[in-house]
Amino acid sequence: MTQNLTIIFDLDGTLVDTAPDLMSAHNHVMEKFGYKTKSTDDIRKLIGKGAKSLIGRSVWGQAKKEFGKIDDDEIKEEMVTEFINYYGKNIANESKLINGSLDFLKWCKKTISRWEYALINLSI
Numbered sequence: 001m002t003q004n005l006t007i008i009f010d011l012d013g014t015l016v017d018t019a020p021d022l023m024s025a026h027n028h029v030m031e032k033f034g035y036k037t038k039s040t041d042d043i044r045k046l047i048g049k050g051a052k053s054l055i056g057r058s059v060w061g062q063a064k065k066e067f068g069k070i071d072d073d074e075i076k077e078e079m080v081t082e083f084i085n086y087y088g089k090n091i092a093n094e095s096k097l098i099n100g101s102l103d104f105l106k107w108c109k110k111t112i113s114r115w116e117y118a119l120i121n122l123s124i
Contacts, residue, residue, distance in 0.1 A: 015101040019044050020094035025087035026058060029079050035059060051083045052076075 012018050019040050026046075027037035038046075038058060046057045059079075 018095040025083050028086045029083045052080045
């Protein structure tokens with residue numbers, strides 16, 4: 001009898017520590033729009049629920065006002081778009097596999113016969 005395995009996981013923060021690249025994108029946006037930058041440790045506390053949430057919580061913490069209260073919706077969208085664009089171009093500058101991830105991926109590749117396209121192209 002053959003056992004079928006399905007493993008579902010999120011790369012960002014689960015297999016790969018992306019906080020340094022998230023910090024870089026965040027700080028790029030903050031500098032461009034006149035807010036203070038943050039450290040990687042600060043960013044780790046803000047991560048979750050997407051770019052708009054991260055930027056919003058950061059602005060709220062620095063400016064003592066909610067992101068939702070910034071009057072100009074275009075500015076909010078510009079900030080989020082700038083973050084996504086910058087992060088997309090710099091997503092793998094400093095991100096690193098979390099300890100044990102490579103061994104896990106190698107095990108998956110050897111054990112599971114069907115992989116989604118994104119994982120087939122990993123050089124493992």
